[in-house]
Amino acid sequence: MKLWIWVRRVLLALATLIALVMLVAGALWVYFHPVFTRIDGLVYGQRHGRDLTIDVVRPARPNGLGVALLVSGGWRSSTNSYRPWMTAPLLRRGYTVFAVYHVSQPEATVMEIVEDMHRAIRYIRHHGREYAIDPDRLGVSGGSAGGHLSLMLATRGGPGPVASSDPIERESSAVQAVAIFYPVTDLVDLGSSTENPGDGGPPKSFVKAFGPQSTNMAIWKPISHEMSPLYHITTNLPPTLIFQGGADTLTPPEQSERFQRRAQELGRTVEIVIRPGQKHGWLTMLWDVRRFADWYDRYLAMKR
Numbered sequence: 001m002k003l004w005i006w007v008r009r010v011l012l013a014l015a016t017l018i019a020l021v022m023l024v025a026g027a028l029w030v031y032f033h034p035v036f037t038r039i040d041g042l043v044y045g046q047r048h049g050r051d052l053t054i055d056v057v058r059p060a061r062p063n064g065l066g067v068a069l070l071v072s073g074g075w076r077s078s079t080n081s082y083r084p085w086m087t088a089p090l091l092r093r094g095y096t097v098f099a100v101y102h103v104s105q106p107e108a109t110v111m112e113i114v115e116d117m118h119r120a121i122r123y124i125r126h127h128g129r130e131y132a133i134d135p136d137r138l139g140v141s142g143g144s145a146g147g148h149l150s151l152m153l154a155t156r157g158g159p160g161p162v163a164s165s166d167p168i169e170r171e172s173s174a175v176q177a178v179a180i181f182y183p184v185t186d187l188v189d190l191g192s193s194t195e196n197p198g199d200g201g202p203p204k205s206f207v208k209a210f211g212p213q214s215t216n217m218a219i220w221k222p223i224s225h226e227m228s229p230l231y232h233i234t235t236n237l238p239p240t241l242i243f244q245g246g247a248d249t250l251t252p253p254e255q256s257e258r259f260q261r262r263a264q265e266l267g268r269t270v271e272i273v274i275r276p277g278q279k280h281g282w283l284t285m286l287w288d289v290r291r292f293a294d295w296y297d298r299y300l301a302m303k304r
Contacts, residue, residue, distance in 0.1 A: 072142060114152050184251050
């Protein structure tokens with residue numbers, strides 16, 4: 001009899017645990033699958049004869065604000081690779097997400113990719129009213145190379161040429177808030193990164209990404225300076241949030257910390273959140289996107 005009572009208690013506890021796990025799993029599934037509408041493959045430009053595209057995802061209850069998600073890792077980008085669950089916290093707060101793709105390196109150089117990111121922001125801004133967003137309040141997010149490209153927009157974004165015959169090109173490529181993961185900020189000095197070749201040259205795994213002559217130091221030095229957000233920080237830098245793995249050896253914390261120090265010297269807001277022991281990516285990154293939403297609530301939603 002005592003054995004049977006013990007077995008019943010164990011089975012009851014097990015059933016309770018299973019029910020709890022299913023409840024939590026169900027709640028997470030619902031959270032990461034918000035209601036939305038989606039338009040794929042909007043063409044914002046061309047590069048080497050190929051279309052450059054954007055996917056637009058609008059939440060069920062839009063708040064009138066947009067975030068450009070730069071889909072890039074190692075300066076490579078694959079159309080249709082964005083999934084809305086990746087930005088569920090943003091969609092649940094009402095942000096319309098614009099997933100921006102580009103031609104991957106080495107087919108396109110990093111310099112060309114940066115140009116195309118400016119074009120993408122101009123396109124979004126020009127068509128913003130069509131997607132019921134305020135074109136004067138745009139955020140930008142990405143990770144790794146996507147973080148680097150986000151900071152290039154944050155530091156170099158601005159009005160297009162007023163004399164251009166293309167109305168999109170006349171738009172500004174400036175962004176008003178940034179929330180990113182582990183960006184490259186300084187290509188001139190890669191510091192302790194495992195990509196540092198030790199001779200001041202381009203990142204070891206990405207030599208071809210900067211063009212066929214990137215190993216020529218006379219050519220590389222101006223490229224590395226031009227493509228380093230660190231050297232283009234001004235008093236116009238928008239509020240920037242950076243999540244960084246404390247044990248990241250590809251883009252070590254020092255890359256973000258140097259950027260923060262320079263920005264603070266100019267009185268600009270850059271906040272770094274270190275995830276101790278984490279490398280170039282971690283399992284709870286999707287949950288960290290909630291902090292991105294908080295950041296945009298603070299610096300986009302409150303901006304008038």
